[in-house]
Amino acid sequence: MQKDDYWFPLRSHGWGWGLPIRWQGWLVYGMAFSLLAAMFFVFPPATHAVPFLIGTWTVILALVFVCWLKGEPHQRV
Numbered sequence: 501m502q503k504d505d506y507w508f509p510l511r512s513h514g515w516g517w518g519l520p521i522r523w524q525g526w527l528v529y530g531m532a533f534s535l536l537a538a539m540f541f542v543f544p545p546a547t548h549a550v551p552f553l554i555g556t557w558t559v560i561l562a563l564v565f566v567c568w569l570k571g572e573p574h575q576r577v
Contacts, residue, residue: 508571517571525570532563 507525508517520526536559543552 506570506572508567510572510574515574517567528563528566528570532559535559 507520507522507528509521510516511518520529536556539552539555539559543555545552
């Protein structure tokens with residue numbers, strides 16, 4: 501993949517990716533934020549703690565997976 505095709509740049513320090521540099525990345529961030537916000541209404545944590553945690557972790561892991569697929573690869577040291 502060319503550098504222009506990445507949705508998420510590497511962070512300058514540490515491990516991970518920074519804020520999106522393409523509209524597709526912002527769309528993914530927006531979807532993840534919307535789904536995380538919806539979790540509070542669909543599965544209120546006070547009454548549905550386990551489904552809330554499962555849904556939250558699913559969204560977070562999906563976001564990390566998309567960042568891994570569409571972000572700049574990490575350099576091996």
